Amino acid sequence: MIPGRNGKCRDGSAPTLSIIGRLGGVGARPRLIGMVSDADGAIVALASALKICEMALRGDVLEGDVIVTTHICPNAPTRPHKPVPMMDSPVDLFSLLKLEVDLGMDAILSIDATKANRVINHTGFSITPTVKEGWILKVSDDLIDIYTRVTGEPVSVVPITMQDITSFTTKIYHINSMMQPWIYTKAPIVGVAITTRLPVPGSATGATSIWSLEQATRFVVEVAKEFTSGRVRFYDEDEWSTIMKVHGSVEEIMNRGAPK
Numbered sequence: 001m002i003p004g005r006n007g008k009c010r011d012g013s014a015p016t017l018s019i020i021g022r023l024g025g026v027g028a029r030p031r032l033i034g035m036v037s038d039a040d041g042a043i044v045a046l047a048s049a050l051k052i053c054e055m056a057l058r059g060d061v062l063e064g065d066v067i068v069t070t071h072i073c074p075n076a077p078t079r080p081h082k083p084v085p086m087m088d089s090p091v092d093l094f095s096l097l098k099l100e101v102d103l104g105m106d107a108i109l110s111i112d113a114t115k116a117n118r119v120i121n122h123t124g125f126s127i128t129p130t131v132k133e134g135w136i137l138k139v140s141d142d143l144i145d146i147y148t149r150v151t152g153e154p155v156s157v158v159p160i161t162m163q164d165i166t167s168f169t170t171k172i173y174h175i176n177s178m179m180q181p182w183i184y185t186k187a188p189i190v191g192v193a194i195t196t197r198l199p200v201p202g203s204a205t206g207a208t209s210i211w212s213l214e215q216a217t218r219f220v221v222e223v224a225k226e227f228t229s230g231r232v233r234f235y236d237e238d239e240w241s242t243i244m245k246v247h248g249s250v251e252e253i254m255n256r257g258a259p260k
């Protein structure tokens with residue numbers, strides 16, 4: 001927890017942003033030595049925390065609280081995944097998710113290496129559409145603005161599908177676990193995906209791109225500054241109201257099978 005100037009932990013009213021570093025592990029020892037590609041989520045989450053804390057020490061305190069959660073495992077297992085192997089975790093996914101999600105979060109950035117696929121072909125980082133309560137919503141215009149000013153490039157969007165947000169208990173293809181935290185929160189969630197032009201295994205060593213991680217970290221910090229100040233929205237509240245009025249909730253359908 002990094003307290004904000006007007007954050008809820010100080011009885012303030014500013015929004016709280018969550019930064020989640022999603023991953024299986026930072027290493028796959030003893031099978032592989034060195035840092036693996038899958039470490040990206042933890043690196044960006046911790047780097048963002050360090051930067052926000054440094055800013056606060058120098059007087060640039062964010063308006064609202066920021067909650068940063070991740071885990072560090074240097075000897076995680078791997079598991080089969082097409083087109084390339086994926087990192088697994090020695091701790092049950094849903095046990096981790098319950099620890100990563102806090103009811104005080106008003107919005108979530110979920111950061112994960114997203115290189116083991118053939119659908120997002122971009123070197124750097126990409127963002128997902130907003131997911132809220134089982135609905136895949138439009139990409140946030142506010143987050144697009146931050147993306148383009150941080151990178152100086154057109155926005156790169158991960159084409160997540162309904163399959164990607166179903167619980168991992170549904171044994172179908174998922175691009176990764178980046179969007180899984182939505183199951184335990186009503187807060188909107190956006191994935192921050194560290195991406196490459198060609199598929200790279202999550203278990204690959206020597207694949208850590210400092211340039212990509214630096215850009216993603218700057219994006220996360222900028223979102224933290226703007227969201228906790230109330231200047232950024234992850235979704236359109238009026239459109240959400242219309243969706244609920246006309247179509248209703250799909251939360252129960254989409255999270256079937258997930259442990260409560």
